[in-house]
Amino acid sequence: MTEQIVDIMEANMPVSSDVAAVARSAGGAAGGEAAGRVVGSLRSNLTEKVDKSGVGQVTMLNLSQEVKEALTGGSVPVVGEGSVSSGAIQPGAVTDDKIPVGEVTSKRVSSVSGLSFERLTSWENMLDVRGCEAFKSSSIGSTGNELSIASGDSIRIKPVAGDSCMAFLVPILDVPGEISVKLRVWPKPARSVYSPTNFIPGISVRIWDARNGAQNDLVLGSVYMKVDDGLTAVYRSDGNPNGNGFLFVQIPVEASECGTVFGVTMLASGGHGLCLGSEPVGFDRVTPSVIRDFTCIQSTVQATGTINGDSASWTPNINGGGVSSSSPLSNLVDASMGMLEVAFHCDREVIVYALTKDDDNSLHQHADLMQRVGPGDVRVTWDLAEIDAHKGHPIDRVWIVGAEAGVEYTITGVTFRMVDEFEGDGDLRGTLRRIQSAASKPAGQLRLVSPDGTRWRLTVGDDGVLGAVADTRVVTNVAILGNSLTANGIAGWSCGMAASGPETDWVWLTVQRLRDRNPAVTFHCWDDEDRSGDTVSRGSCNPFETNAGQASIATLVGNVPADADLVILQIGDNVNTDERKTKYRANINGLMTAIRAKAPDCILVYLGSWFAKPDLETEVSEACERSGALRVDIADLHTQANQNTVGASCTWPDRTTHVIDSSGVAMHPGDLGMKAIADRLWQTLDPLVKQA
Structure with missing residues (x-):
């Protein structure tokens, strides 16, 4: 009996030698028990095998890659539902736009360090634009603005007669501790700019606690704006301590704009995607490719004029009046990121400064961080490691000034970006730059520190003999x-x-x-x-x-x-x-x-x-x-x-x-x-x- 069982078993399904040996050697009651165990195992395993008379039990997913290629003769097969396994997909072959919106979770996105703002195509992970609704108040009207959903990240909104602004609420999904919002409105609202000399958007973006009131609301500060045929602005929070769940946007309008249909696109990110918060941000949080989305020409300095984010015209009130970048840049860049560049076109010579700010919030100009440039297309760069090493404080902002009072200056095409960025040991790269810079300085600018803390100034005589004088x-x-x-x-x-x-x-x-x-x-x-x-x-x-x-x-x-x-x-x-x-x-x-x-x-x-x-x-x-x-x-x-x-x-x-x-x-x-x-x-x- 046991021999017959073994023969049947091995003919249909190989079994371990241990089980077969037990079945062969056992006799009597013990043999029966052993045979029973083997038969039970055989039945269990047979239920998981394909029935040769069954239909639809074998799919492409069951077949090995070798069999698939043999069946198709090397041609492209018809891929059925559920027939592609993960092993058949090349790493990185599935891009964001191939992933259903519901599967792009904020957790998945925020785990990607240094993700560029524009690279996210599905932003519903942070804002539920489909849940957007017009806000109703006495200044807007009992029914609110007319609002409709245009796409996964855009709405259309129309202020009606009597409205003084467009206002709407957008639910935030998976409420983050920090949030950055990029918002574009077109056509350009008449009240886009708060002031021609203080270039901030005339739009309020807040995080709200509830639909029925501004409980513990948090105003987001603008960090970038550009005006062309529309208005593009970037806002960021310095945290969300109350866990507010709604984004509340107010866009003021003139009476003449009531009845106009505006388009509004809203993109948002939390965590590593774009958020800055109140602490200095390292290379893994704001990549060089997106710094231009956080920096623009934002205000005048001892001058009168107009500013448009990437362009400006001004007349200095005193010698040295001009325009300033948004600040603080130290929240965007640090010494490990390489070189900061500002590029623009100017119609006459200007002076470009990199300013630092100390712990007492005092700004400092430095002669060696100043360059005269123009007219024409110009580029000015600063080594961030060099600034940190020799000034003791990081870069805070950039000034572009005119030397002559009463003369009009114009700059266009202003961009800020990181150049010569690098991966790996930033400290080593910065150290090498500092050594090179120190070696190129005149002797009088070189300071050495002895073990007792005394600072020595290097001197050189006309005969070439080096000396040192204690500065301390x-x-x-x-x-x-x-x-x-x-x-x-x-x-x-x-x-x-x-x-x-x-x-x-x-x-x-x-x-x-x-x-x-x-x-x-x-x-x-x-x-x-x-x-x-x-x-x-x-x-x-x-x-x-x-x-x-x-x-x-x-x-x-x-x-x-x-x-x-x-x-x-x-x-x-x-x-x-x-x-x-x-x-x-x-x-x-x-x-x-x-x-x-x-x-x-x-x-x-x-x-x-x-x-x-x-x-x-x-x-x-x-x-x-x-x-x-x-x-x-x-x-x-x-x-x-x-x-x-x-x-x-x-x-x-x-x-x-x-x-x-x-x-x-x-x-x-x-x-x-x-x-x-x-x-x-x-x-x-x-x-x-x-x-x-």
């Missing part, structure tokens, strides 16, 4: 040369003009910090005090500003002691005619070189102009590099809040009280401006001045 030092002897911000030339008024008193100007405030490091520092600011033992001197640079040349250089250098530990030159504001500018450019290097020769071991600081002088930047930058001077810019501190006002009173060093009756005097820094200058200067001096 105990400061006792100080020479300060300046214009009216420093030492007003009017009799009895020998302190900073427009300060409320001699103990509130930037010189006094700076000296107090120096005295904290070294009690031997002495300085008296009142005329009736004995100044004979002062280690700090204050003099005027007016002779050089008004008539730069060998004679004025000798006058200024005569006020610098040979043993000076620190020399501060606050200069440039009175260089305000073509003749003065020509002489200044020709002689500023000679002045800085002469000061360095007189006091070779000093910390030398060039404290820039209160009134912006961008047309002097090239020569000033070169003079600082050659003399090893540190550059501190303050033109960006010149704001109305930092000026004084006509009618304010001030006490002179001769202890008489006066009222400011001139707008020219009032334009100088008041106490807030003086403190801002002292704070800015101390950021440079702080790491250099040792405790005595």
